Amino acid sequence: MIVVWATFRKEISEVLRDKRTLLLTILVPMVFYPALIMLAGGLGAKQQMKEQERKIYVGINSEEVSQEFVTMVMDQQGKDESIVWKLLEKETSVKESLQTGAYDIIIDTEHVKNGEDKPYYELTMHFFSTAKGETDLARVEAIFANLKAEMIESNMGKIIDISEYKDYASVRESTGSKFGGMAAYFIVFLAFTGCMAVAVDVAAGEKERGTLEAMLVTPASFWEITFGKLIFVVVMGLLSVGSTALGIGSMVLAMGSAVEGMSLGGVGWVSILGILLLILVTVFFFAVLLFTMSILARSSKEAHMRCSLLMLLIAMALVYCTLPGVASTGTILFIPVLNVALSLRALWEGSMTLLDYTTVVGSLVILCALIIYYVDRKVSNDAESMLLK
Amino acid sequence: MIKVSQVHKIYPSSKKGEDVHAVNDVSFECKPGRVFALLGPNGSGKTTMLRMISTMMQPTRGSLAVAGLDTSKDTEKIRKTLGFLTGSAGLHEKLSAAESLEFFGQLHGIRGDELRKRKEFLIERFELGEFLNRATGKLSMGQKQRVMLARTLIHDPQVVIFDEATTGLDVLAAKGLIEIIRDCRQEGKTVLFSTHIMGEVAMLADDVSILHEGRQIYSGTMDELKSQQQSVSLEDEFIKLLESATEKSGGNS
Numbered sequence: 001m002i003v004v005w006a007t008f009r010k011e012i013s014e015v016l017r018d019k020r021t022l023l024l025t026i027l028v029p030m031v032f033y034p035a036l037i038m039l040a041g042g043l044g045a046k047q048q049m050k051e052q053e054r055k056i057y058v059g060i061n062s063e064e065v066s067q068e069f070v071t072m073v074m075d076q077q078g079k080d081e082s083i084v085w086k087l088l089e090k091e092t093s094v095k096e097s098l099q100t101g102a103y104d105i106i107i108d109t110e111h112v113k114n115g116e117d118k119p120y121y122e123l124t125m126h127f128f129s130t131a132k133g134e135t136d137l138a139r140v141e142a143i144f145a146n147l148k149a150e151m152i153e154s155n156m157g158k159i160i161d162i163s164e165y166k167d168y169a170s171v172r173e174s175t176g177s178k179f180g181g182m183a184a185y186f187i188v189f190l191a192f193t194g195c196m197a198v199a200v201d202v203a204a205g206e207k208e209r210g211t212l213e214a215m216l217v218t219p220a221s222f223w224e225i226t227f228g229k230l231i232f233v234v235v236m237g238l239l240s241v242g243s244t245a246l247g248i249g250s251m252v253l254a255m256g257s258a259v260e261g262m263s264l265g266g267v268g269w270v271s272i273l274g275i276l277l278l279i280l281v282t283v284f285f286f287a288v289l290l291f292t293m294s295i296l297a298r299s300s301k302e303a304h305m306r307c308s309l310l311m312l313l314i315a316m317a318l319v320y321c322t323l324p325g326v327a328s329t330g331t332i333l334f335i336p337v338l339n340v341a342l343s344l345r346a347l348w349e350g351s352m353t354l355l356d357y358t359t360v361v362g363s364l365v366i367l368c369a370l371i372i373y374y375v376d377r378k379v380s381n382d383a384e385s386m387l388l389k
Numbered sequence: 390m391i392k393v394s395q396v397h398k399i400y401p402s403s404k405k406g407e408d409v410h411a412v413n414d415v416s417f418e419c420k421p422g423r424v425f426a427l428l429g430p431n432g433s434g435k436t437t438m439l440r441m442i443s444t445m446m447q448p449t450r451g452s453l454a455v456a457g458l459d460t461s462k463d464t465e466k467i468r469k470t471l472g473f474l475t476g477s478a479g480l481h482e483k484l485s486a487a488e489s490l491e492f493f494g495q496l497h498g499i500r501g502d503e504l505r506k507r508k509e510f511l512i513e514r515f516e517l518g519e520f521l522n523r524a525t526g527k528l529s530m531g532q533k534q535r536v537m538l539a540r541t542l543i544h545d546p547q548v549v550i551f552d553e554a555t556t557g558l559d560v561l562a563a564k565g566l567i568e569i570i571r572d573c574r575q576e577g578k579t580v581l582f583s584t585h586i587m588g589e590v591a592m593l594a595d596d597v598s599i600l601h602e603g604r605q606i607y608s609g610t611m612d613e614l615k616s617q618q619q620s621v622s623l624e625d626e627f628i629k630l631l632e633s634a635t636e637k638s639g640g641n642s
Contacts (some may be wrong), residue, residue, distance in 0.1 A: 209482075210477045211478070213475065213477075214493075215496060217444075218493065384440070388440070
């Protein structure tokens with residue numbers, strides 16, 4: 001028992017004298033993790049609220065629509081100003097109106113006489129079965145559900161029924177928006193963890209084992225050795241993404257129709273090439289970032305801790321990207337990880353513009369160049385503390 | 390040939406305080422066909438000095454030349470003529486001895502037949518044959534040391550530096566290394582080795598420099614050191630020199 005206690009005291013004494021370990025294992029989790037969770041929760045709630053308050057335009061097909069129905073629906077405008085009801089002009093194409101975004105939902109009504117002279121409306125909902133389109137549809141359905149409940153309560157009987165749904169989204173748009181976010185989450189996260197698994201070892205590990213010094217005393221330059229290592233990290237990152245994609249792909253094929261609607265149908269080769277290039281650039285960015293973090297660390301342990309913190313941050317960022325309404329626009333195009341995850345989804349659903357794509361890839365390439373420049377400066381000015389044990 | 394002239398290495402203090410003078414005004418010359426011993430207790434500046442000679446670090450002041458080339462300008466050329474082995478160096482443990490030699494040969498720019506012949510020579514010289522294709526992580530300390538020596542000499546360097554290379558070795562492995570140092574001298578190479586073991590110096594060195602807290606407290610030939618010896622053994626003489634230097638510098642180290 002004395003030995004157990006003495007050993008325990010020795011470990012405690014050692015760890016209390018290791019300020020970096022203390023900082024990373026106690027202080028950072030105590031402050032950083034709760035802050036991160038609060039930030040993610042806050043952003044999520046804010047995004048959800050934004051989604052609920054987003055203005056949506058509902059068109060009512062004006063052919064044969066009764067004034068009574070129009071009045072009843074228009075009354076709803078006062079209750080929820082974020083849903084704008086409009087009568088569709090005659091001969092307006094429903095599909096075109098939805099595709100151009102002039103309307104988010106279009107409703108056809110059919111007045112059915114039910115024999116007791118009570119009005120009875122059967123509705124057809126025209127919509128886009130994307131993640132956004134389904135959110136919009138749910139909001140409109142909730143309005144009609146309320147109306148129906150009110151009518152039943154006031155003893156007017158069942159007067160509204162949604163009898164048909166017409167979806168105008170292509171398979172690509174629909175699956176891209178629904179599964180694209182999750183797929184992007186896995187791709188980006190696996191690219192990161194695949195790179196991390198080896199980057200720490202080839203940088204901090206080699207420094208710790210004294211093999212890096214042996215390599216650096218040869219005529220080979222630091223950058224020749226580094227690029228050899230970076231290519232290896234990139235290959236491992238790609239293998240990690242590729243093997244998982246293969247695994248999930250095989251599972252989907254094996255399950256067949258069990259994963260209903262999950263299909264890459266309609267994604268053209270240009271988009272596939274775009275996705276592959278973006279994955280390659282992302283993996284290279286992670287390789288450069290993780291290699292730099294590892295080579296700057298004093299030990300493998302420190303490198304692991306730093307990279308793990310970054311991994312958590314990236315996981316949170318990726319969860320944020322799966323929230324409805326978060327899109328690859330504006331400043332997000334310049335924020336690494338967020339821009340990649342959202343672009344992958346946009347490429348799948350076919351909503352990415354060439355300009356946005358170029359911005360995302362370009363900003364990642366510029367970031368890589370800046371990190372490489374920083375390492376080069378650091379090696380030139382302080383090679384010994386950075387590269388030697 | 391190695392020429393060190395009035396070299397200083399100052400590390401800026403990480404906290405607020407005085408800078409650290411790791412090497413302070415050190416000068417010496419190592420000649421081809423001779424073995425130069427850099428002697429000093431731990432923390433005396435030996436490793437810093439050797440890392441500057443091997444172009445891994447740059448001096449704060451002073452000049453260093455290897456084979457007539459300036460270490461601050463001709464880094465790549467110097468590295469081609471230099472073999473450097475430290476006691477803290479490691480092996481790529483998943484690679485075999487053969488793969489390790491191949492890899493380091495390539496880093497030194499050796500290719501094809503030249504590399505094959507050099508490998509064959511070193512495999513025979515260091516008797517690596519019996520474990521040539523085994524992962525180096527599974528070798529004994531002595532076997533690992535032989536692989537590291539072969540790796541250091543893969544490019545047949547004219548200047549060889551050993552930084553406390555016998556640290557952690559058993560008697561037999563240390564003896565093997567001492568033999569290699571002797572062979573290098575016979576081949577006309579310039580050999581510089583650092584140690585804090587006086588016995589190794591007595592066995593090998595032609596010239597000696599003693600460092601203490603970054604300062605050079607003795608420089609001369611081994612014969613001169615022996616002729617000036619007032620103590621019973623060289624070990625005692627070394628300790629006496631260190632004590633005398635400590636007294637002069639204020640006496641609190």
